[in-house]
Amino acid sequence: MSGTSQGEGGPLRLRPPHHQVDRRAVAWWRTELLLLWAVPTLVLVVLAVFLPARFWLLLPAAVLTVVLVPVAIGLPLWWYRVHRWEVTAEAVYTRTGAVWQEWRVAPMSRIQTVDTKRGPLEQYFGLATVTVTTASSKGAVQIPGLDHELAADLVQQLTETTHATPGDAT
Amino acid sequence: MTVPDVDWKQLDRRTVIVSSLSAAGVCVAAGVPAGIGFGGGTSPGLAVAIIVPVALVIIAAVAVGDYVRWRKTRYRVLADRVQLNKGIVVRSRRSLSRERIRSVDLTAGPLLRYFGLVNVKIGTGEQTEAGTSSLMLNPVTKEEAERLRTELLDREPVAESPGHRTGLLAQIDLRWIRFAPMSFLTPTLGVAAFGAVLQASEWFGLQQGVISWTIDLMSELHLVVAILVLIAVGMIVGVIGSSALFVEMWWQFRLEREPGGTLRVRRGLLTSRSISLEEKRLRGVELVEPLGNRLVGAARIDAVATGLVQQKDNENSDHKTLLPAAPKDEVDRVAADVLREEVSPTSSVRLAGHPVAARGRRIRWGLASAAAVVMPLLVLGWVLSVQVLLHLAWISAVVLVPVSVVLAIDAYRNLGHGITGDYLVARSGSVRRGTVALQRRGVIGLTARQSIFQRRKGLITLTATTAAGAGAYSVHDVGESEGLAFADTAVPDLFGPFLERR
Numbered sequence: 001m002s003g004t005s006q007g008e009g010g011p012l013r014l015r016p017p018h019h020q021v022d023r024r025a026v027a028w029w030r031t032e033l034l035l036l037w038a039v040p041t042l043v044l045v046v047l048a049v050f051l052p053a054r055f056w057l058l059l060p061a062a063v064l065t066v067v068l069v070p071v072a073i074g075l076p077l078w079w080y081r082v083h084r085w086e087v088t089a090e091a092v093y094t095r096t097g098a099v100w101q102e103w104r105v106a107p108m109s110r111i112q113t114v115d116t117k118r119g120p121l122e123q124y125f126g127l128a129t130v131t132v133t134t135a136s137s138k139g140a141v142q143i144p145g146l147d148h149e150l151a152a153d154l155v156q157q158l159t160e161t162t163h164a165t166p167g168d169a170t
Numbered sequence: 171m172t173v174p175d176v177d178w179k180q181l182d183r184r185t186v187i188v189s190s191l192s193a194a195g196v197c198v199a200a201g202v203p204a205g206i207g208f209g210g211g212t213s214p215g216l217a218v219a220i221i222v223p224v225a226l227v228i229i230a231a232v233a234v235g236d237y238v239r240w241r242k243t244r245y246r247v248l249a250d251r252v253q254l255n256k257g258i259v260v261r262s263r264r265s266l267s268r269e270r271i272r273s274v275d276l277t278a279g280p281l282l283r284y285f286g287l288v289n290v291k292i293g294t295g296e297q298t299e300a301g302t303s304s305l306m307l308n309p310v311t312k313e314e315a316e317r318l319r320t321e322l323l324d325r326e327p328v329a330e331s332p333g334h335r336t337g338l339l340a341q342i343d344l345r346w347i348r349f350a351p352m353s354f355l356t357p358t359l360g361v362a363a364f365g366a367v368l369q370a371s372e373w374f375g376l377q378q379g380v381i382s383w384t385i386d387l388m389s390e391l392h393l394v395v396a397i398l399v400l401i402a403v404g405m406i407v408g409v410i411g412s413s414a415l416f417v418e419m420w421w422q423f424r425l426e427r428e429p430g431g432t433l434r435v436r437r438g439l440l441t442s443r444s445i446s447l448e449e450k451r452l453r454g455v456e457l458v459e460p461l462g463n464r465l466v467g468a469a470r471i472d473a474v475a476t477g478l479v480q481q482k483d484n485e486n487s488d489h490k491t492l493l494p495a496a497p498k499d500e501v502d503r504v505a506a507d508v509l510r511e512e513v514s515p516t517s518s519v520r521l522a523g524h525p526v527a528a529r530g531r532r533i534r535w536g537l538a539s540a541a542a543v544v545m546p547l548l549v550l551g552w553v554l555s556v557q558v559l560l561h562l563a564w565i566s567a568v569v570l571v572p573v574s575v576v577l578a579i580d581a582y583r584n585l586g587h588g589i590t591g592d593y594l595v596a597r598s599g600s601v602r603r604g605t606v607a608l609q610r611r612g613v614i615g616l617t618a619r620q621s622i623f624q625r626r627k628g629l630i631t632l633t634a635t636t637a638a639g640a641g642a643y644s645v646h647d648v649g650e651s652e653g654l655a656f657a658d659t660a661v662p663d664l665f666g667p668f669l670e671r672r
Contacts, residue, residue, distance in 0.1 A: 010672035011628075011651035014618060014665065086668075093668055101625075103618040105664050110614035135476070138642035139615040139635035 014103045017086035017093050025083070025145025026076045028125045033072035037064060085143045087154065089161070092132050092141050104141045110134045111162045114155050118148065130154055178244040178255075182311050184285050186237045191281055193232035197225035203373035245307060247321065252292060254305045266305055270294040272451055272476075274319040275489075276444040278309070283442060288315040292322065323432050323446055340493055340504045342423040342437075349495035350416035351409040352462030359411035360404030420494045425504065433473075433508065435492060445489060451475040453612035453638035454593065455492070455505050457516050457605040464603055468495045471505055474608060476638045505607075515593035515607040521586030522656075527627035528647035529582035536574030543570060577601065587645045587656060594634060594660040596645045606643045612636050613661045618654070632657050 041061045048057040078098045086093045091107045112135055116128045128151035129144040146154065201224075205217045235258075243256040253265040273293040282288060287309040294304065310318070371380040388396040421439035428434055433447045454474040463469060471493040493504050505514035544567045551559030581600035588595045594613065597605040615635040624630060624647070632653050633644040645653060658666050 012654045012669050013650060013672055014654065014668055015670040017668070088667065090663065090667070097619075100619060100621045102620075103668075104615065105617075105668065106615045107664060134614050134635065135637035136614055136635035136641045138633075138640075139617075141615075 014095075017084040017095055019085050021080065021083045021085065021143070021145035022127060022147045022150075023080075024125045024127055024147075026080045028121055028127055028145060029076035029079055030072055031121055031125075033068065033075065037068035037072055040064060083145065085146075087158065092143075092158070094141055094143055096142070096144075106132055106134050106139060106141045108158075108161050110139075111158065114158045114162070116148075116151050116155055122148075128152070130158075132158065178246045181240055181243050181245075181307060182285075182287055182309055182314075183240055184287060185240055185309055186233055188281050188285060188287065188309070189236040190229055190233040193229045194225075197228055201225050203370075207373060207375065245305070247318070252305060252322070254307070264305060266292060266294055268322065271322050272448050273446050274322050275446065276315050276319065277441065278312075278443075279441045282309055286312050288312050290315050290318060292318075319444070319446065323428075323448070324430055336427045336429060338424060338426055339433075339507045340423075340425040340496075340500070342420055342494075343496070343500075346420075346468075346494060346496050347413055347416055349463055349466065349468045351412045352466060352468075352495075353412065353460055354462075355412045355415070356405065356408035358408070359415075360406075360408030363407040363411065364404060416494070423494065425492055425508075427507075433492070447473055447475055447492075451638070452508070453636055454606060454608040455508060455514075455516070456607070457501060457505065459603040459605075460495075461601050461603075463495045467498050469498060469501045470495045471501060471508070473508075474606060474612075474636070474638045474643075509593075509607070511591070515590045515595055516605050519588040519590040519593070519595040519607075521588045521595065521597060522652075524582070524585040524587075524647055525627070525629060525649045527629055528585055529579065531623070531627070531629075531647060532578035532581050533575055536578035537571065540567070540570035540574045585646060585648075587648060587653075589656070589660050596634075596643055598644070598646050608634060608636060608638075608643055610660055612638060613664070616657055616661065616664045617642070618657075618665075620650070630654070634661070 041064050044057045044061040044064075048054045048061070051057065075098065082095060082098055082101060084095045089108070091105050092111070094102075094104050096102050096104075111132055113131075113133045115131045115133075117131060118128045122128060126148050127145055128148040129142060130146060130151050132141045132143075133139070134141075143151075143154075201221050205214075205221045238258050239256070242258055242261075243254070245252065245254045248268075250269075251265045251267050252271070253263065255261065255263050271292055271294055273291075275291045275293070276288045277291070278288045288311070289309045290307040292305040292307070307315075307318075367380065368377060371377045388399070391399065418439045418441070420437050422442075423435070423437040426434045426436070427449075431449045433449060433452070435443075435445045435447075437443055452473060452475045456472045456474055457469045458472055459469045470491055473490045473492050475490065492508060493501060496504075502514045502517045505516060506512065509515065544563050547559050547563035547566065550556070551563055577600045581598070584597055584600060584603050586595075586597045589610075590607075592610055593607045594610050595605065595607045597603065613634040613636055617633040617635060619631045619633065620629070628650050629647045630650045630653050631644055631646050632648060633642045634657075635642045645656070648656070654665060654669055657664070658669060
């Protein structure tokens with residue numbers, strides 16, 4: 001039982017997890033979003049050079065730029081402020097999201113698999129995403145944007161802890 | 171435990187007859203309209219001369235194919251596992267560990283039943299993609315299927331707590347048929363029937379005839395009366411159709427508890443089905459009340475069990491239904507019996523309501539979805555200056571706005587959460603109200619979700635993840651502090667260490 005829910009005081013809330021993700025995650029997210037903007041914009045601009053209907057190609061390119069570039073600059077900072085994680089002896093605890101924030105807890109005794117995933121961009125920035133799954137089809141907990149060596153240690157640690165914790169995970 | 175048979179066995183060879191006959195049925199069903207359409211253009215004799223040989227070739231091919239499949243398929247039950255070898259070109263060997271077997275389901279269509287055969291599906295109920303975690307024996311004899319079922323699901327008898335029934339828990343009461351038409355199925359079937367008549371008449375080249383015959387018949391009547399007659403005919407067909415479907419699905423329905431701790435549902439008029447569910451897998455029940463059923467005081471019971479929902483592609487959701495729509499008293503009694511409780515947690519619980527802010531959210535959603543229908547009509551009607559669209563716009567506004575507001579208020583009133591004994595109970599929904607009673611030890615994780623709008627109103631959505639059923643059950647739009655305290659009481663030590671007072 002936890003003592004925190006007892007006693008008097010202000011309203012209850014979930015405290016932020018202890019650790020922030022790696023600072024390089026901002027650059028990673030920004031690059032991803034900028035690629036999302038650059039690829040269609042580039043195609044439109046290149047077509048506009050060769051095709052006569054210039055205006056109708058440059059207009060969507062301009063709209064994309066006006067909408068996506070500020071998002072690509074601002075959103076990763078917001079994500080970086082929100083994304084936090086923590087591993088205790090009993091559980092993995094994360095906070096993710098921006099407009100919709102999400103707090104997730106997966107207890108050690110229910111963890112089934114621990115994986116890391118590194119896309120090409122993540123490899124370039126030296127980052128990794130750790131995914132912890134439970135027996136629930138909806139219960140996976142993800143920690144993106146960790147330093148890849150830290151992620152490897154974390155996976156090692158989680159695997160050892162979950163092996164030591166009894167229970168059939170359902 | 172019975173002595174395991176180590177010999178390889180074959181499926182029943184009459185499968186060849188069954189599949190040839192069903193191929194013949196398909197050929198007749200497709201060949202007759204094709205032949206008539208064909209014969210209309212050329213001579214009937216030529217049509218027969220072409221279609222009959224084609225049909226015979228198809229039937230022969232199916233028969234040979236099924237014969238080879240039958241020759242190549244072998245299965246055996248060993249002390250520790252079940253093995254199946256099959257495949258004509260690509261051989262596959264699959265073996266299931268017996269201790270992981272969680273379900274043995276039997277299904278038999280009318281043809282199989284005539285020959286005394288049954289399709290068997292042995293499942294482990296694991297979270298892998300459909301197909302890899304189950305074995306199909308299509309088909310074996312009824313006796314062999316029953317033997318396999320009892321042998322494979324034979325477990326140590328669980329300690330019987332006194333007062334809890336084994337044997338028959340519920341069986342069909344034909345008066346329940348009155349709940350069957352109270353669903354969206356009725357209008358859907360009505361509309362489908364009109365479509366089917368037009369389609370069939372087109373095959374026979376009679377479509378124009380049918381339409382003009384109907385118009386002649388209706389021309390005597392006023393337009394409004396004619397429309398009402400058409401709607402009435404559609405509804406009658408729909409009611410008959412949905413009732414017939416109910417009878418087909420739930421005829422001779424019996425819910426039993428077997429000594430080994432297995433719940434078994436048996437039902438079906440033409441196709442008989444037997445679904446077994448190990449009680450160890452049961453994590454709770456969900457009472458589902460579609461709007462039509464709720465208005466007349468009926469509900470159905472779905473099992474919340476591990477490894478049931480995964481085969482979502484080809485299986486219909488009624489696989490998990492333990493009791494079809496039935497009167498509330500019966501539902502509470504069966505839910506209590508199924509869960510081995512004195513009183514069903516869904517009726518013993520005192521549900522706490524949610525903050526008024528949740529009502530505002532629901533009304534705004536309702537109005538937004540009404541606007542999503544009305545606004546495009548309005549804009550299009552105005553831009554293109556089409557009178558009909560403007561009329562449609564105000565008519566749909568007059569209808570949709572009150573309906574969506576009423577549904578929103580109803581949805582708000584239905585929100586609730588509570589704890590009773592070992593169960594966490596959450597209720598939500600309006601068109602489909604669901605009340606889930608989830609065993610607290612079945613909760614394997616918690617998620618809290620809050621949008622910036624919810625944060626402004628101090629609301630939060632809590633989701634308990636579980637290995638069973640839909641994988642996650644939510645308490646929507648509960649007050650933040652109250653909801654977190656509830657979650658911490660319901661499942662201690664999950665959110666507990668991470669809570670703080672502001």
